[in-house]
Amino acid sequence: MTPNLLLLAMLAFPGGVAAQDVAEVGQPPPPFALPDEHGEVHALADLIGQPIILYFTHNMCHYCTQVIAFLKRAHAEYEGTDLAIVTINVWADDGRLISRYKEAYGLPFDMLAGKDPDLLRNYEVNYVPIIIFVERDGTIRYLYEHYVLQEDFERSVAEIVAGGLTP
Amino acid sequence: MRFSRPAPPLDRREFLKAAGLGGAAALTAGLRPLSASGFDPASCRLMEFDVSYRTQIASLPRDAEDVQIWMPLPSSDHAQQISGLEIDSPLPYDVTHEARFGAPMLHVRSEARSGVFGLEARYHVTRRQVGIRPGTLAGSDRQKYLQLTNTVRTTPEIDMFTAEIVGSETDPYAIGRRVFDGIREILFYDSSIPGCGTGDTAWIMRHRRGKCDDYHALFMAMMVSRGVPVRWEQGFPLPYPEGGTAEAGQLEGDCTGAHCWASFYAPEHGWVPVDVSEGDKLESGGEFYFGNLSPNRFQVSVGRSVVLNPAQGGDPLSSFAFAYAESDGIPLIYALNYENIIKYAVTRVEMV
Helix, strand or coil, rough: CCCCHHHEEEEEEEECCCCHHCCCCCCCCCCCCCCCCCCCCEEHHHHHCCCCCEECCCCCCCCCCHHHHHHHHHHHHHHCCCCCCEEECCCCCCHHHHHHHHHHCCCCCCCEEECCCHHHCCCCCCCCCCCEEEEECCCEEEEEECCCCHHHHHHHHHHHHHCCCCC | CCCCCCCCCCCCCHHHHHHCCCHHHHHHHCCCCCCCCCCCHHHHEEEEEEEEEEEECCCCCCCCEEEEEEEECCCCCCEEEEEEEEEEECEEEEEEECCCCCCCEEEEEEEEEHHCEEEEEEEEEEEECCCEEEEEEEEEEHHHHHCCCCCCCCCHHHHHHHHHHHCCCCEEEEHHHHHHHHHHHHHHECCCCCCCCCCHHHHHHHHHHHHHHHHHHHHHHHHHHHHCCCCEEEEEECCCCHHCCEEEECCCCCCCCEEEEEEEECCCCCCEEEEEEHHHHCCHHHHHHHCECCCCCEEEEEEEEEEECCCCCCCCCCCCCEEEEECEEEECCCCEEEEEEEEEEEEEEEEE
């Protein structure tokens, strides 16, 4: 093995965050409990068993807000189902920013204050947006970083609502 | 490893097109990448260009009372001369300076009932190709170049990587060269990443890909971990003047259109500039960008984890290329509440 290959092999299994600690397709999403604009704490664990969309954003992400339109359409289309949509603003550590963001975009679903070091580490939030689709069995089916096309978004949400079967 | 995405990363323009963002897509029309494969970055000696940097408040929260904008201003130094600065503001403004590195910024404060307003700075930039800058670093200044942040940090895997490539080398210049080469060895320049990163070195090492912010965050973390002072230099890219010509264009005004590079201090040499990401992207850049910078760029601030002056209500900014706005101490929402429009027009190119 050349020195470079040896180095790459070493780095493939880093000694820091273990793979199972971070959000991975096929694995349960890392747990969190975060406050909303009223200070009420929402725990992800309370939603496990439902299809869940997790969406990470912040205030400087221009195109992230386009995904908000996808989420609002999904919210309307799947009203009456058990689909849970949870948005997380990683710049927010209290309710003021959340309250303004929700009002600005007319969000009909929860937005939580996500400026939490453990959350950022466990979900590996370096770039936003991140969109995660969680199945009823409590595992991540899809994890989109940076962007999601509308057709992929719609297919993903349809699959988790249908219980993992292609509708 | 979390490479198992359901689809390949999307191209930003593809996304914008698919999302029907005519306005945003139009914004990208004038944007060309800093890199141009095959271009010899050493062949351009000087570029001059006019810059118009405008921030427009478009709407405000219903309950907003106190509105503030901070816009970075470039300053003249060995690499660039700024001339003809003109500022248009309907409101009184101040030129203030960041406390650690002294970078200037424009600050405007308004009561929300004053309504929406804009702020524009226009200036002319003469930017030269620069190399190593001899100089000394006073002991009292040294510490500020050895500070990492909560995202630009060392981790066990970064320490392991640093130990592997630096070994027992103690000469700062030689360490810099090894780190420059080592990062280019393991990172992949991922142009599909749209931006808006935090320079999280743990993420970078785990995914081994990134853009300029990531390359230089890792460079900074590794160098500082070996006690080598690093100066983070934040600015904007212009196209390479292929054929000795360049044009006018517009840069993305959110978190995607900026560029960054760094300099490290080696006592026997002085400040050594590096552009690790360009050195990786550009076929001919691997040698040039260790110790040299091309002139198709301009710098607007220094340092990371930036506390503005007067201090913002939100967190320190990861870096300060784009004007930042708040109301009542709460960050405004980019593109909804305000927008940055950054235009340039190249007026002169001097090739070697």
